[in-house]
Amino acid sequence: MKFNILMIIAVLSSSLMFAQIEKAPDREEGEGPWSQLIIRGATLINGTLAPPMGPVDIVVENNRIVDVRVVGYPGVPIKEGRRPVLKAGGKELNAEGMYIMPGFVDSHAHIGGRSQGTPAEYVYKLWMGHGITTIVDPSSGNGIAWTLDEKRRSEKNEITAPRIKAYTSFGQNSKSPIATDQQAREWVRSNAKLGADGIKFFGATPVVMAAALDENKKLGLRSKMHHSQTYVGSWNVLNSARSGLTSMEHWYGLPEALFHDRTVQDYSLDYNYQNEQDRFGEAGQLWKQAAPPNSKKYNDVMDELLALDFTLTPTFVIYEANRDLTRARLVEWHQEYTLPSLWDFYAPSRESHGSYWLNWGTEQEIEWKTNYKHWMNFVNDYKNRGGRVTVGTDAGFIYQLYGFSYPREMELLREAGFHPLEVIKAATLNGAEALGMENDIGSIEVGKLADFVIVEENPLVNFQTLYGTGAIRITENNEVVRVGGVKYTIKDGIIYDAKKLLSDVKEMVRKDKKSKGYRITQPGIPMD
Numbered sequence: 001m002k003f004n005i006l007m008i009i010a011v012l013s014s015s016l017m018f019a020q021i022e023k024a025p026d027r028e029e030g031e032g033p034w035s036q037l038i039i040r041g042a043t044l045i046n047g048t049l050a051p052p053m054g055p056v057d058i059v060v061e062n063n064r065i066v067d068v069r070v071v072g073y074p075g076v077p078i079k080e081g082r083r084p085v086l087k088a089g090g091k092e093l094n095a096e097g098m099y100i101m102p103g104f105v106d107s108h109a110h111i112g113g114r115s116q117g118t119p120a121e122y123v124y125k126l127w128m129g130h131g132i133t134t135i136v137d138p139s140s141g142n143g144i145a146w147t148l149d150e151k152r153r154s155e156k157n158e159i160t161a162p163r164i165k166a167y168t169s170f171g172q173n174s175k176s177p178i179a180t181d182q183q184a185r186e187w188v189r190s191n192a193k194l195g196a197d198g199i200k201f202f203g204a205t206p207v208v209m210a211a212a213l214d215e216n217k218k219l220g221l222r223s224k225m226h227h228s229q230t231y232v233g234s235w236n237v238l239n240s241a242r243s244g245l246t247s248m249e250h251w252y253g254l255p256e257a258l259f260h261d262r263t264v265q266d267y268s269l270d271y272n273y274q275n276e277q278d279r280f281g282e283a284g285q286l287w288k289q290a291a292p293p294n295s296k297k298y299n300d301v302m303d304e305l306l307a308l309d310f311t312l313t314p315t316f317v318i319y320e321a322n323r324d325l326t327r328a329r330l331v332e333w334h335q336e337y338t339l340p341s342l343w344d345f346y347a348p349s350r351e352s353h354g355s356y357w358l359n360w361g362t363e364q365e366i367e368w369k370t371n372y373k374h375w376m377n378f379v380n381d382y383k384n385r386g387g388r389v390t391v392g393t394d395a396g397f398i399y400q401l402y403g404f405s406y407p408r409e410m411e412l413l414r415e416a417g418f419h420p421l422e423v424i425k426a427a428t429l430n431g432a433e434a435l436g437m438e439n440d441i442g443s444i445e446v447g448k449l450a451d452f453v454i455v456e457e458n459p460l461v462n463f464q465t466l467y468g469t470g471a472i473r474i475t476e477n478n479e480v481v482r483v484g485g486v487k488y489t490i491k492d493g494i495i496y497d498a499k500k501l502l503s504d505v506k507e508m509v510r511k512d513k514k515s516k517g518y519r520i521t522q523p524g525i526p527m528d
Helices: 005-012 120-128 144-155 181-194 206-218 237-242 276-283 296-307 316-322 325-330 340-346 362-384 405-416 420-427 429-434 498-516
Strands: 036-044 053-061 064-070 091-094 099-102 104-106 132-137 163-169 198-201 222-225 247-249 311-313 452-455 471-474 480-483 486-491 494-497
Touching: 036 452, 104 429, 120 132, 120 498, 132 486, 144 163, 144 181, 163 222, 181 206, 198 206, 206 222, 206 237, 237 247, 237 296, 276 362, 296 362, 311 429, 316 325, 316 362, 316 405, 340 498, 362 405, 405 420, 420 429, 486 498, 494 498
Parallel strands: 036 091, 036 099, 104 132, 132 163, 163 198, 198 222, 222 247, 247 311
Antiparallel strands: 036 053, 053 064, 099 452, 452 486, 471 480, 486 494
């Protein structure tokens, strides 16, 4: 069954049993951990805005970095006397000629869903195959107990999976609708006792929102919010930031905070929020209704968000189909990496959230291209003025595939005006800071955990080399080849062959297609 967003909220807020996906099997992949791991000779691209530097040797002991040592100069042999010595029982990984980065953080990463037909192993391997070592599951759609159990298993490295932060959808499992400040505070306290890392909000009355955010912050937990358009008239991003929200997801609620000559979006008079084409089509007209860049209203809103240390997680990638539906449908990885059930879930439907292609075309895409220009301008300005921006994908909807959507989000930040080093910072240290984990992850520094991404191509030159399918290149012999893809993903000092993880996913998809006699076709075109 497919749900629109209001149905999702209703289900998450009820006491009904969750339709849970299949949990990940016990881990069979990965080498290690070892008492000592030395990664030899890589060029370091850190999450701190420092320029690339290498060759370096990185020493890990008991899952903590104990040394990051420059051991030479490019183009000349490394003098062995400069190098740290491997201890008995240790492991050396030769990364000469390669590039090493901190493990990537996906700040908005749903762990599949029954509606998508995506087992956890499929999702995790797509993420790990793209260097993602930490994720935030916003709203725990499989149920908070399910997510916390997977979090525990990942912490112990019993499964092949990123580190998991479990956020609960506000009101999840409440026996009745939350309508008062006291009910809000009680629910927040009970959520904390369950062990959740934070809360994902969609919206509520101002009284409930203010109480819930205040109580959550007092308890030291983090929070995210998709500002539903059903509530932005009375509660926008500024209200949330003032009340202690950690980060906003997507962009809803931000243009509304920037209104300067109106109080409500210029909805068509026959608009219906339950009509997905209305909802997404007219959302593409919203940013041009906001205050223009560098106007007093624009600067006042930005300055206040900056002063509140507020985080933006734009998830540009999840809406990219709005400005180019054909590209989103035809990206090459769908053929070999998208499960049949997920492809069916993406199909146009009047009943499915994010499948709103009722009558989508040139006019809607032009509106969205303009929308992106204004949106990207704000995000880039925010970064330039010292604001925190993270990389989040929200994959599993709107033709965006887990894992593959991550480098695409990096490309879109680059399009917004970020320097490639700023993109890496958004993907690593900024994500860690937004989670309060900057002492453990986000950069390659002494004392931090052993989470790394190792690649054979310089990603700063071309982020497309981070795709699991690689980037196209022509050799001197005029031969067409693919280069790139993540070589190794290292989490907690365990070395994973990233390409083998993606090969496993490809085999899952192949078997599923074969058993069903299935092949991917485009909407409205039946299989032969």
